[in-house]
Amino acid sequence: MVYTQFIDGALTTGSNRETWINYNPAYNTPLEEVCQANEEDIEAAVHSSAKAFRIWRAKTGAERGRVLTKAAHILRSRLEKIALLETQDVGKPISESLAVDVSSAADALEYFGGIAASIHGEYVDLKNAFGYTRPEPLGICAGIGAWNYPIQIAAWKAAPALACGNSMIFKPSELTPVTALELAKAFMEAGAPPGLFNVVQGDGRVGAMLVNHPSIAKISLTGSVSTGKKIFAGAASQLKKVTLELGGKSPLIIFEDADIHNAVSAAMLANFYTQGEVCSNGTRVFVHRQIFNSFLTQLKERTEKIRLGEPADPDTQMGALISKAHMEKITRFINSGKSSGATLLTGGFQPEKDFKGRDISSGNFLAPAIFTDCDDSMEICKEEIFGPVLSVLSFDSEEEVIERANNTPYGLSAGVFTNDIKRGHRVIHQLQAGTCWINNYNITPIELPFGGFKQSGQGRENSLAAIQYYTQLKSVYVELGNVESPY
Ligand code: NDP
Numbered sequence: 001m002v003y004t005q006f007i008d009g010a011l012t013t014g015s016n017r018e019t020w021i022n023y024n025p026a027y028n029t030p031l032e033e034v035c036q037a038n039e040e041d042i043e044a045a046v047h048s049s050a051k052a053f054r055i056w057r058a059k060t061g062a063e064r065g066r067v068l069t070k071a072a073h074i075l076r077s078r079l080e081k082i083a084l085l086e087t088q089d090v091g092k093p094i095s096e097s098l099a100v101d102v103s104s105a106a107d108a109l110e111y112f113g114g115i116a117a118s119i120h121g122e123y124v125d126l127k128n129a130f131g132y133t134r135p136e137p138l139g140i141c142a143g144i145g146a147w148n149y150p151i152q153i154a155a156w157k158a159a160p161a162l163a164c165g166n167s168m169i170f171k172p173s174e175l176t177p178v179t180a181l182e183l184a185k186a187f188m189e190a191g192a193p194p195g196l197f198n199v200v201q202g203d204g205r206v207g208a209m210l211v212n213h214p215s216i217a218k219i220s221l222t223g224s225v226s227t228g229k230k231i232f233a234g235a236a237s238q239l240k241k242v243t244l245e246l247g248g249k250s251p252l253i254i255f256e257d258a259d260i261h262n263a264v265s266a267a268m269l270a271n272f273y274t275q276g277e278v279c280s281n282g283t284r285v286f287v288h289r290q291i292f293n294s295f296l297t298q299l300k301e302r303t304e305k306i307r308l309g310e311p312a313d314p315d316t317q318m319g320a321l322i323s324k325a326h327m328e329k330i331t332r333f334i335n336s337g338k339s340s341g342a343t344l345l346t347g348g349f350q351p352e353k354d355f356k357g358r359d360i361s362s363g364n365f366l367a368p369a370i371f372t373d374c375d376d377s378m379e380i381c382k383e384e385i386f387g388p389v390l391s392v393l394s395f396d397s398e399e400e401v402i403e404r405a406n407n408t409p410y411g412l413s414a415g416v417f418t419n420d421i422k423r424g425h426r427v428i429h430q431l432q433a434g435t436c437w438i439n440n441y442n443i444t445p446i447e448l449p450f451g452g453f454k455q456s457g458q459g460r461e462n463s464l465a466a467i468q469y470y471t472q473l474k475s476v477y478v479e480l481g482n483v484e485s486p487y
Pocket of ligand 1: 144145148149171172173174175202203204205206207208211221222223224225226227230231244245246278279280384386412457
């Protein structure tokens, strides 16, 4: 099958002859051939998005909201089909795609569909005059996605953008080109004008074309810090608006009074969900020295029970990494950890068989790894690995752990486990991170803003906070008296 662009309401191979093969990470077998968009395709997408924008911005918020809500229902009605596509494309367990990926995309459409009619400005009384503000759409917005949560990322960007009256051109990662097209189809069937949500396929060259295009008003990226810097610099030449959701090396701090079972559950969720390919992961797990050994014993025991294997099996708990190249990169980090003196407590190898004895040697599978005897200065404790590699570090005092947790250029997330409510808040308030949890980890409800401090990003996704990143505020002064003039 040839996978294509979705431009002006229809699938099209576009005008380029260049294609690439997209692989299923569980077997490294080809899934489909994908057409790389060229400049002509981008022009077609921009032209169609501009046309859709004129129609869409003239609609009322309630009308826009109805389309988003209907698209959410369409996604939910196709939950199993889209979840399977996502699992084949990303390698994540079907239990996750069913429970999280598609539902979280639908949640975003429902949430922003629900508030579209309530996006409004303010009235300001000025005695003999008054003023009011209008949050106006920006125009054509471009979304550029990472490969770990393809449909969720597409929907987290499209939902607020469209609710605010913009149109969007979305470029999925070249490694996961499939499910953004399902979202595009859902919008069309829900009554969106053709071109409201276009999908262009390709690698970073296509992303760069979107960043540089003078008719595109805003770029929203989910990706790595290095790509974020390139996009920020590219957008600066035209002073485009930018939202950046980037990587991290987040701390998860577990105090001596924490419920250890819950803390171990959270540490596993924070490192092994989606094979550890999650931006907000708490990969530096700081554990108070008093409970260090019992924490580590439970963590090792439960990690070794994770059911790794065939992603489409509903019993599977951990699937395949996105690509061979990514698996090799993670393996290099594991070797770096070992050679720098950390102890690999478990995992870190490529298993031949899965938990039901099936041969998985051709896929990108890696047993979840735990490092202990770690030091903050080790590469594995400083760099984002983006795989199932957890480093456990011990600490003695609150002040010490806060300082160590903040000693990173990143600031996406942080977690604290304690039963002392005052300490929980006190510590979280001192952590330099945009998305924090007390006594849980990696829960991202659509109602709460999501985004990073420091080099982990710019702007916020989700919640009411996202509205300001997809609108521009116009102030209008209305005179009720005479013009006072010195002339
Ligand atoms: P990349 O930064 O490699 O790619 C992200 C997207 O940017 C891809 O679509 C990519 O295209 C595109 N791109 C690459 N170069 C350019 C360029 N010069 N101009 C415009 N676009 C470009 O990230 P990954 O896809 O490897 O995803 C992993 C990273 O994403 C991790 O660092 C992770 O932390 C982060 N992430 C952040 C999240 C957040 O919300 N904060 C959530 C999920 C992931 P292509 O790859 O097709 O070449």
